[in-house]
Every structure is written in structure tokens, then in C-alpha cells.
């Protein structure tokens with residue numbers, strides 16, 4: 781059975797592939813940077829941040845978390861030659877103001893305590909959903925996390941930004 785969204789994807793892709801001419805792009809990002817931003821459905825990262833396919837890595841997760849993105853960032857820098865990171869969180873983010881206890885309670889209610897236990901077992905410690913309390917501070921904390929990480933080279937340029945989902949404007953938080 782094909783879901784409505786599957787059918788939409790197939791239809792849209794048929795159109796897309798007809799005019800596709802990016803087949804000769806390098807797998808190495810031409811402009812040598814990576815963006816970490818939220819998975820929020822309102823953010824069109826390519827349009828909002830001026831990214832052309834082939835230019836940059838776009839790493840997305842709930843909250844635009846640098847900690848969550850660390851695995852991809854190290855691959856991006858060590859294997860794929862990027863040297864700059866933009867952390868871009870956004871206004872009205874669903875991860876702002878959440879608590880680990882709150883998310884755990886929802887998961888336990890819907891899936892049972894075994895689900896949380898399985899996540900806790902991944903790193904032998906309480907699973908961290910990586911919420912943040914205040915937006916700009918959340919950006920600053922993520923920038924500081926990358927700058928102090930031994931897995932991120934000292935010469936990698938890291939900056940922090942906020943995208944306003946109401947105006948579409950991005951503003952710098954941390955140089």
C-alpha cells in the first residue's frame with residue numbers, strides 16, 4: 781500500500797528528476813562549511829541560508845543541537861574537508877523549555893518504561909533529549925561545546941545564529 785505522502789514523493793521526484801542536472805557535483809562541499817539547524821518543518825534551510833546543492837552540509841535534528849550533530853560534524857570535517865560550522869537555532873522551537881523528565885514521561889506513557897530503558901542503555905547513562913531553556917544561551921552553549929571539543933580542530937570556525945520563524949530573518953548570536 782502506498783501512503784498519500786509516498787505518492788506525493790514519487791510524483792514530485794519524477795518532475796524533479798526530469799530537470800535534474802547536478803549529477804556531476806563533488807561529494808566534498810565546495811564552500812567547506814556545515815550548518816546545524818533544527819528539523820522544524822518551517823525552516824527551508826537551502827533558501828533561508830543561501831545554500832546551493834554541492835556547497836555545504838546541512839545537518840538537522842530536533843533543536844539544532846551541536847551535541848546531537850557531533851558525529852556528523854566530525855565526519856564532515858575529518859573526511860569531507862569542511863572547516864566552518866554555523867549553529868542556527870530558531871524562535872518558537874519545540875525543544876525550548878522541555879525537560880528530560882517531561883519527554884521521558886511522555887515516552888513511558890506511550891511506549892512503556894522499556895523504551896526509556898533501551899535509550900538509557902545506549903551510553904549506560906540517562907538518555908539526554910538535549911532540550912534548552914533559553915534560546916540565545918542555547919546557541920552560546922552549543923558554540924562553546926564545539927569550541928571546547930577535542931573532536932573539533934581549533935582552527936574550525938564556529939558561529940552561532942538565531943532564525944526567526946515569523947520574519948524569516950537570521951541574526952548572529954555568537955561570533
Ligand SMILES: [Zn+2]
Pocket residue numbers: 818819820842843844870872873874875
Ligand atoms: Zn526547533
